[in-house]
Amino acid sequence: MPTIGRKTAIVLLIVSSLLVTICRQFLVNALDDIISSGPFSQAFIGFIILPTAGNCAELLTATIVAARGDFDLAIGVSVGSSIQMSLFVTPFVVLAGWAMNKEMTMYFGLFEIVALFATTFLVNSLILSSKTNALEGSILCACYFIMGVGAYLFPT
Template sequence: MANKVFLILVLVGVPLSVIGTMMHWSSIIMFIIYCLTIIALSSFMGRATESLAIVTGPRVGGLLNATFGNAVELIISVFALKAGLTGVVLASLTGSVLGNLLLVAGLSFFVGGLKYKRQTFNVFDARHNSGLLMFAVIVAFVIPEVFSMTMEQTEKMSLSVGISVILILLYLAALFFKLVTHRGVYQTSHEGEEHEEEVPEWGRNKAIGVLFIATLAVAYVSENLVHTFEVVGETFGWTELFIGVIIVAIVGNAAEHASAVIMAYKNKMDIAVEIAVGSTLQIAMFVAPALVLVSLFFPTPMPLVFTIQELIAMASAVLLSIIIANDGESNWFEGATLLAAYFIMGIGFYLL
């Protein structure tokens, strides 16, 4: 049923997005159309990556899902940088970290926990990811803020570029570690058990084709979505911070949000956790530094310097998620705890 709804939204939303842009319809109406269209397109990206995940396994599948889920936000952010909206971009990166660690993981634990009393996932991956999360968010994001307090803008950018290059190199090393040199080394006992063989919804070629077409469509819609932010913010009284942290983050990550919850409901917690945590690591260690480097080609470069509120929110989310997930088990109450933290922070950002 849901797939039919998303198909209708795509068939209606994409033409309306083109027509509305050409006819200069109301920014508020177009904002709603663009958001619904991106979410619907994201659902197709999620189904395609789920089909590929069945073929490639949980780790690669989770990585694929996180990558294409973040591709939507990366595209939106590039066009936002082009428009000079660096505040929105930094806020959307914050929103992605909070959304993945608290909203996505929280919903996955909660929904899966309602069906199963106790769910387990790879504790070795959880502990490995914990160290990377601490490094990526608390070390690599907090240090630029501390050191940049006495720096000029050019010095801030030099510091940000240096940190960005290190983050990208370490992220690539982490992928090489997980997928090549130590693949299968830290395997829990239940991972080796035989499971009922699943049949992917789409074949590999069709899934790749859907991903390609959906990504192109998202790129077009995202570019136009960015131009509505200013009018929407003035109309509803939303700040750049709230638009970035909540609106852009939720719309941009809709695909992985849905995929992680579906995986958790099917008791595939390794994939669900890999999507939530893997996506956070990809945002912090690849997308954010990549956007810093891309911003050098635009009139307004973006230093990797967040506000105090953003840093405290991200650090709190990291610490809470590490404490809850480090035992390799989850239940609905732990999911409710993560969701409560997300809503508390959401209220705070709205009232700023």
């Protein structure tokens, strides 16, 4: 398999980042119409669709790395992304909204609090054991599925 140069990789990374940004902007502009006319609630789009679309590259990277057997890197990519979102992006967006005189808070409803607490507790307990198996992976997938169904059915 031929390798590409460092400058080519940087250019490809920049171009792909710009294309993802443009596609993400189209998605965000269509959200109000999707919520008002479609069957999906704001909670479902916020918990399932946007994170999947926004973290598609990280999901693919973690899957490829895990398939190669480097589970430490796969967990680092997955958990690192979640930590980045919770400790940097969410507070930064609230502060940016405050600077632009937009009303934004870090208020989460009951469903969001329970879902985030339960998933954080589950992932933490699975990571602390430092060994994993297919049952634990299926538990995480089931948790994601249950959270998705709950976000779909939860009244707005």
